[in-house]
Amino acid sequence: MKEDRIPKIFISYSWSSDALVLELAQRLVSHGVDVVLDKWDLKEGQDKYAFMERCVNDPEITKVLIICDKVYAQKANDRTGGVGDETVIISSEIYGNMKQEKFIPVIAEKSEDGKPYVPTYIKTRIYIDLSDPETYEIEYEKLLRNIYEKPQFTKPKLGKMPEWLDEEKTDFFQLKDLIRQIRGSNTDNKRKSCISRFQITHIEVLKEYIEKNASPERVYEIFLNTKPVRDFFLEFVETLAETGTDYAEIIAEGFETMYNQLTCIKTFEPNANSASQDDLDIFKIYIWELFICVIAFMRHIKDYAAINEMLTYTYFLETSIFGGAIKPNNYTAFRHHSRIIEECYKPKTEMKNKYTLMGDVICSQREKLPIYTGEAIAEADLFLYQVCNAYELSENEQSWHKAYWFPTCYVYVKNMPIEWEKMKSRRYCDKMMVLFGVDSLEALKTVISRCTFDSKMKYPRSWDAAPAILNCIQVEDIGTLS
Template structure:
C-alpha cells in the first residue's frame, strides 16, 4: 500500500475475494475500477500487493487500518468453502475478519457482496458472516441496482433517510389542553371533506362552540387600570387565547372553499355571530369598553383571514358574497334602527391598544398589525395573503362606489414598506380578461381606466401619521399594468 490516497478522496475500500476463476477475478477488477472512477479509493491485491510484500501483513493492514472505511467481502462458492475451512489466503483473511466483525461496535465497515447462489437460491456467504444483510450481485443482468446500493453504503448516502424529528402534537402536552371546540371542529371538517349531508349542522355546531369561547375568554369586566394586569395586557392575553379558535374558523373556510361551497351561508352566519361579540349584550349591566376589545381584534382577524383564505383558493364568487352580505348585528348603540351591517363593521379598532403605547413607552404604529404579522407567519392563511386581503378590502368601496366614505383601514399594509410589486390578485389583473372577471364580481364592473384613476386617488392619502414613505397603494395594486395584456 505504497500509493497515497488521491487528494479529495474521502472513502477508502478494501476488496477481499477468492481467486475462483479468471472470469471472477476479472469481475472483481472491473468492480474496483468502477469504484475508483466513482471516487472510492480501492485497495486490490492485483494493484497493491507487490513482489517482496508480506501477504499476511498486507491483508491485516488492509482490514484493520482505521483509514480503510469499508471492507467489501466478495462471496461466491469458492470463497465460502475456503473461509469455512480456513484454507489459503481467504482462510487467513477470515481469521483476521472474524474478530474484527464481532468486536467492532461500528459494523457498518463490512458488507458481503454475493456473486453466486446455490441450486436453491441460497447465497454463498461464509459462516463467520452469519445472517447479516448482504448486497446481491448474483444476477449479472441486473447489476446497476446493487451497484447503486453499494456506492450509497460506501458513501453513507442511503436512498431512504430518517426524517427530522419533530415536536409532539400539541394535544399531547401535559400543560396544554386541547381547544374546547376540537371535536366539533374535527367533525365539521371531516363532514365537509366527505360531502356529508349533515355537514351544515356540524358547521353550525362548531360556530356555537366558537362563540361560546369568544365570550368566555373575554378579559374581566372592570373599568380599573390599577389591577395587577394592565387592561391592555389583559386584552392582548385574551386575544391570544381566542386566536386558535379563529384559526380553526380559517381552516374550516378552506375546507368549505375546496369541498362544499354550498355551505358558505353557514360560514357567513358564523361571521355574523363573531361580529355580535364585539359589543355588550343589552341585558349586561357591568361592563367596560375594554371588555370587548379582544373580540374586536378577533372580528378583524376573522374576516380578514376568511377573505385571505378565499383569495388563496381563488374563490372570487365566495369573496363577492362575503363583501355583499348584509351581516345581521343587533347593535345596542345604533340609534338608526338598521339591524344589518356591511363588511367594514368587522374593522373596529380596540381603544385599549392606544393606551398600550403610553404604558410601554413605545411608539408602535399599529399594534393590531404587529399581532397579525407575528401570528400568521406560518399556517393558513399566510401573512402575505392577509396583506392582499387588506388591500382588496381597502380599495373595494372607493373603486366600486366612488365618493363613499372609506371605512376599512388596511392595517397590515404598514409591513409592505417600500414594496413596489403588486399583490397576486392585482398582478393577475394585468390580463384584461382576468381584470374584467374580477371587476364584474368585486368592483361593480368598473372600467380599467376608472379603476386606475380611483386607486391613484387613494395613493395620495397618508394612511399613518409619522410614517414616511408610506406604502404605495398604486404599486401594491399594480395600476400601471392593469388590463395591459389580453
C-alpha cells in the same frame, strides 16, 4: 461526512463475483467514490493478508463492501482461502468496533428458493441487494446514498411542543379530531356534519376566552393565548380547500356566525342589560386577524375566485352589543382597531414607539409556517386595502360605517403583492378578472382605475402612506404583454 470529503471504500469479495465487482467499482469511481480494490491496489510482491488488514482497519476507509455470493459465504463460514482471512479480520472488527455501519453486505447471488447467500457473522445485518437486474438501479442508489451519508429519507428536525398542549383553559382535542374526520369523510353528508360541528365547537372554544373588566395588559395576554385556536381554524380552512367543496362560501358564512355570536353580550349572558364593548374587544381582534390569514391562504394557493367570494359576500351582521339589530355589510366590517391595546396598553410598554403593536405582534409572533409567514400576513392585509375601492363596496351595501380597510400591517410589507405588476400580461389578466368579477380587459382597467393612492392612509408619524394598486402599475400598461 464533511461536504468536501471524498468517500473512500474497500471491497471484499470472492473471485466468483469478479465481473460484478469490477463493474460496480468502476461505476462508484465515476460517481466520485475512491474505491480500494485488490485488482487496482495490490501489487506483485505485496502481502495479501497485510493489504486486507490495512484496508479493513484504515480509518480513512469509511465503508467496507462485503460482496456476498455462494462461494464467498461458504468460504467465510469455513474460514478458508483469502475470504477466510478477510472474514477473521472483518468479523473481529464488527464484534469489537462500535461503528459497525462501516460494513455493508452487498448481495450478489441468491439460492434457488430466493434466500441471499450471506456469511453467518453478518446474517442479521440489513443489506444492499444487487442480485436482481430489475431492482439493481434502486439498490445501487441506496448504496451510493449510504456511502455519501445522504439518505433518501431523513428524520425531520425536531419541532416545538404544540402550543395547545400547554393551554390549561381549553381542551382542543375535539377541534383536532373534527378536522381529522372531515379529511377522512367518505360521504357528503358526513363531511357537512363534521364541518358544521367544527364551526360550532370553534365558537364554543372561543367563548372560553371572555374575561369581563380585564385590564389592557390582560386583554393583550388573552389575545396571545388565542393563537392555538386560530391555527386550528386555519387547518380547517386548508382541509376544506382540499375537499373540493365550495369552501369560500362555507367560510364566509362561518365568519358571519362567528361575528354575530361573539360580539353580542347575550351569547355569554342571556339576561344581560348592561355591557361594555371592551369586554368583547378580544373577539373583534381575533376575527380581524383570522380574516387576514384566510386571505393569505387563498393568495398562497392563488384561488382568486374564493377571494372574490369572500370580499363580495354580503355579511348580515349585528350592529348592537345586545343583538337583534342585523344589517347587511361587507368584509370591511371585520377590520378592527383595538383601542384597548393600541391606546391604553401600548403607551405603557417598551413598544410605545411602534406604529402599531397589533400589526407588529401578528407579523412577528403569530406565524404558522410555512404558509402564514409574517410577510404573507402583512401582504394580505395590504391586499385587502388595495382591492377595496375596486369593488365599490360603499355603494353596494347599506353599511353602518364607511367602507374602507386600513392596512394595519402595511409598514411591515417588504415586497409588494405580486398580482399587480403581473397584470401587464394579458394571460395573467384572466386571473385578475376572476378576482374582480369582470369579464373583459376594459372592465378590468375600469375597476383598477378606482384603486388610487390616498396620502391619508398612513400612521400619524409615518412619512409613507400605504401604496395603492396604481402605485405598482399604470392602467394603460394592463394587458400590454402576451
